[in-house]
Amino acid sequence: MLxxxxxxxxxxxxxxxxxxxxxxxxxxxxxxxxxxxxxIFTLFYFPLLYLFFxxxxxxxxxxxxxxxxxxxxxxILLISLGAGVLLTRFLExxxxxxxxxxxxxxxxxxxxxxxxxxxxxxxxxxxFIIFQQFLITSIFYLxxxxxxxxxxSK
Amino acid sequence: xxxxNNFHFIFLLVIFTFTSILLFNLYFxxxxxxxxxxxxxxxxxxxxxxYLFNFKNWADDLLHFNNLRxxxxxxxxxxxxxxxxxxxFNEIKKENSLLKNALEIKEETGWSVELAKIILTDPSGLxxxxxxxxxxxxxxxxxxxxxxxDKVLVGRLxxxxxxxxxxxxxxxxxxxxxxxDLRSSTLAIAEKDIKGNxxxxxxxxxxxxxxxxxxxxxxxxxxxxxxxxxxxxxxFSPSSDISSVKEFILEPLLNFSQISSVLIVIDIIPNE
Numbered sequence: 001m002l003x004x005x006x007x008x009x010x011x012x013x014x015x016x017x018x019x020x021x022x023x024x025x026x027x028x029x030x031x032x033x034x035x036x037x038x039x040i041f042t043l044f045y046f047p048l049l050y051l052f053f054x055x056x057x058x059x060x061x062x063x064x065x066x067x068x069x070x071x072x073x074x075x076i077l078l079i080s081l082g083a084g085v086l087l088t089r090f091l092e093x094x095x096x097x098x099x100x101x102x103x104x105x106x107x108x109x110x111x112x113x114x115x116x117x118x119x120x121x122x123x124x125x126x127x128f129i130i131f132q133q134f135l136i137t138s139i140f141y142l143x144x145x146x147x148x149x150x151x152x153s154k
Numbered sequence: 155x156x157x158x159n160n161f162h163f164i165f166l167l168v169i170f171t172f173t174s175i176l177l178f179n180l181y182f183x184x185x186x187x188x189x190x191x192x193x194x195x196x197x198x199x200x201x202x203x204x205y206l207f208n209f210k211n212w213a214d215d216l217l218h219f220n221n222l223r224x225x226x227x228x229x230x231x232x233x234x235x236x237x238x239x240x241x242x243f244n245e246i247k248k249e250n251s252l253l254k255n256a257l258e259i260k261e262e263t264g265w266s267v268e269l270a271k272i273i274l275t276d277p278s279g280l281x282x283x284x285x286x287x288x289x290x291x292x293x294x295x296x297x298x299x300x301x302x303x304d305k306v307l308v309g310r311l312x313x314x315x316x317x318x319x320x321x322x323x324x325x326x327x328x329x330x331x332x333x334x335d336l337r338s339s340t341l342a343i344a345e346k347d348i349k350g351n352x353x354x355x356x357x358x359x360x361x362x363x364x365x366x367x368x369x370x371x372x373x374x375x376x377x378x379x380x381x382x383x384x385x386x387x388x389x390f391s392p393s394s395d396i397s398s399v400k401e402f403i404l405e406p407l408l409n410f411s412q413i414s415s416v417l418i419v420i421d422i423i424p425n426e
Binding site: 017018019020021029030031033056059060061062063064065066067068070071074114118129130133 | 181182185188189192193196199206274275276277278279280281282283285312320322326327
């Protein structure tokens with residue numbers, strides 16, 4: 001049981017490490033959000049308290065490194081994954097298509113919140129980049145879900 | 155039984171609300187403590203991170219091989235032009251030094267700069283923020299300009315802690331730079347378009363800006379001081395809505411893959 005958490009936490013640190021150093025860009029450009037995808041998969045297989053702990057850690061890192069107002073990433077992650085948690089109350093958590101719907105909804109809400117934040121901050125030109133990020137992340141999530149489903153069904 | 159369940163629900167709701175308020179308070183009050191500590195932690199893990207970053211650059215180069223080859227041939231051509239120009243400038247330089255000696259003009263002293271290393275950048279790709287490994291301990295302050303060794307403008311410092319500072323590059327949202335064309339001395343505003351490209355906007359139609367011209371910061375800037383290299387005019391853009399003005403697409407001179415170290419101008423803070 002503990003091994004499961006330990007392995008997941010190590011993977012989480014590794015994913016964050018890749019996100020931070022591999023996604024290092026000074027130019028504004030679309031970046032694949034693998035940390036968000038990891039949090040979505042954690043939502044399906046781990047308890048809420050542990051997920052909240054991971055959200056907290058991710059938010060600290062993203063709030064520190066991005067120049068947005070402190071807490072923006074924390075609130076956006078809470079809203080999007082909170083909506084995901086609500087959706088899992090109505091949809092079957094372990095079913096492939098439900099996971100697909102919940103995951104894609106979380107990604108959509110996350111980028112919608114970012115989109116609105118940038119409208120409020122009056123920097124609408126980066127909405128195009130946000131849209132590109134949304135597409136890249138949701139396509140990658142789809143691909144991973146199919147892959148994961150293939151592995152599990154074998 | 156129902157009453158007991160309701161009591162349980164209200165009790166849990168109170169605990170949840172109380173914990174949430176405490177947690178939010180904790181999170182929002184610890185900004186100043188958490189930021190430098192996290193950057194310190196991530197800087198220590200930066201050795202492996204740098205390998206990862208170099209690998210990413212290598213993979214990126216491999217994917218854009220044709221583009222690099224094209225750029226190389228353009229640079230070779232440009233280099234020949236610069237060598238020819240240098241011949242002319244050498245004569246002017248000799249003439250200048252003779253005149254300076256004759257008129258007894260003292261040489262202008264340069265800016266005082268502090269060398270720093272970029273240790274982290276924004277992983278979300280939306281803000282153009284970066285962190286450097288120097289802070290208020292070495293005399294850095296908010297608003298100081300960040301440049302490269304060849305006076306290319308990188309950005310400016312936004313917030314400083316004891317050992318680290320966060321800066322914003324010229325690519326960050328809402329950046330508008332008042333620029334001057336080195337050749338024709340035309341003034342214009344460089345800003346981002348919807349796709350994040352730099353554009354030279356509101357250029358009068360009769361102005362003499364040509365492709366390949368170099369743009370530097372002008373004295374009208376609130377955040378940057380005069381004479382820093384910003385961009386090169388890449389191409390004419392026909393998308394202007396007003397017929398009396400024209401637009402150009404710019405190519406920033408700042409190349410992020412080559413800037414591990416930057417210089418911070420410490421003796422002048424614009425707008426202070």
